[in-house]
Amino acid sequence: MSLFFLITAAIAIGGTLAAMTRRNPIHCILSLALGLVGVAGVYLALGAQFVGFTQILVYVGAVAILATFALMMTQGHIVSALIEPRRAFSRSSVSGFVTAAGVFSVLGWAAQSYRPLTPSTQQAPAAGAKEVGVALMHTYVLPLEVIGVLLTAALIGAVVIALPSEEERS
């Protein structure tokens, strides 16, 4: 385990933890962005530069900014005032914690016992821009195309939610 991995992993975990525990929504979003930078660092450490920089570009650059703007437009300070102060040992937080601990301990155990499928010393496949592009235009061309339908449906949904209907306008 390299030092770089440890640092990026700590940033990722710390950022997402803060995103869950901060009370101010703006702080949550900024912490989440930090966590996503940490995940991008892990990708870079694994040699997947393209995926790592895409992660920064899309999630930190676009999604986090979008979330901040959405919050500013919907007056997030009202939301934060509405949230009741959290008690550390409420029933929901304890049951959530126990479930999460169960899932992640099994997961950790499975990862600990992980052996690669083929025990050869084969190098991990490169995940550069070219390889990703080839995969998208070849094996995964249909999923890529069908995501268009997904986005169309989501866009129509946004129109339905955001635009007042004629009933509401009158």
Next chain:
Amino acid sequence: MSTNLLALLPELVLTITGVLVMVLEPVIPAGKSRKPLGWLAILGSLLSGLAAFYQLQIVNAQGTLTAFYSTIQIDPFSIFFHLLIAAVVLVTLLGSLDYFESPITHAGEYFALVLFGAVGMMFMTSSVELLMVFIGLEISSISTYILAGFRKGRATASESSIKYFLLGSFATAFFLYGVALIYGATGSTSIGPIAAGLAITRTPTMAILAVAMVLIGLGFKVSAAPFHVWTPDVYQGAPAPVVGLMSTAPKAAAFAVLLRFLFNGTPMLHGHWILLIEILAVASMCLGNLGALKQHDVKRLLAYSSIAHAGYLLVAFTGTHQNAVAGACFYTATYAAMNVGAFLVLSQLSGFSERIRSIEDFTGLALKRPGMSALLGFFLLSLIGIPFTGGFFGKFYVFSGALQNGHVWLGIVGLANSGVACFYYLRLLAAIYSRPTSDSVAYIPVRKVTAPAAVALAATALATLGLGILPNKLVHLVERATPTTTAAVAVQPTQQ
């Protein structure tokens, strides 16, 4: 026609129709009825059903089709579900053509979303690549999230939509996590290579965890207990025709994914997942039926009933491969017919505003609306599983499959639950056919049943009756439907 296009034909037809609906929507002046768009959508779903039928002829002649680098597999199994989804969408569209009252509330978007949602569901059933399944699942989910909240401005509608969206996204994340883990264990996300990889994997723990995660994700989508808590609230707030659609078509698609994934992808882990399926089945049957006993709202009652029916359907999974597929396919078809029918009756009775809701409101309904009451009664009897209705043979095939495979106690739990279920279905039925209390009947506005809705009601009633009297036709089709795993080796992208 190239194989690739042929394999996508029903989805292509629906997508093009959906796009046409959206393009034509702004052409129609504001304030005018959006009904022509509805007719266009109906034509599209009819054509897509015909396209699936055409695929069946091709598959009968040439055998299973695979397309797009083994992403899509067209076999009798996927064609069966394509036909079922196209039929449910067709009937739903017919039933909701006159559902929207005069100030038109995004009716054009409604038709488009139903069509796009169906595209996603169809992709789920024909795809043998879990990434593609995920995208299909997302298309179908996002469409239904929006459709659930279509009665805007009502608190229950917003509650319905937001609850469905938040919990649904959470469940999808579980599914995706499962796919990622199965990739870690087997090196593939494609059904055939997963089965091959499991045979040689050295980390079965991870694979078992992956199967459990996928089961959680899909268990939510089919509203199996203990992942069912969203169902009553969502069904209560969503428009009745939409509930008819979303309690059948996306569930059929999710069951199709489960059948393919469990029996073709992870047969090596049969001993592990069968236990999980049994727990889900027993919990769904018991919690669904017991929960329904104390409901007053008819839509909530039917929501709990749909949880119980998901449990019966999961019992089918304990049979042998062929019995499981045949039983589950037959049950989804009969359940779709009777449940869509029941919700169509509800939507025709109470309209967009849904003024009549509770069992008390239905008291003495038979006096005022004898035809509608008879239809609703018939669908309720089929949901109980009375002979000469589709529901009877559905339960018969499911439980006999489980018994043949030695799951006697599951059969007993299932039959006991069917007995419990009689209580609440008959309570509603008794209310309909009892003497009206002072104001309950006068309160019900009579809405004229339009021709398209009548056609839809007749179709669901005939299907329910037909499956109860002549089940053989469908049984022959579904017994052939057992999917085989072809294309064990995915084509790797060429590196140049």
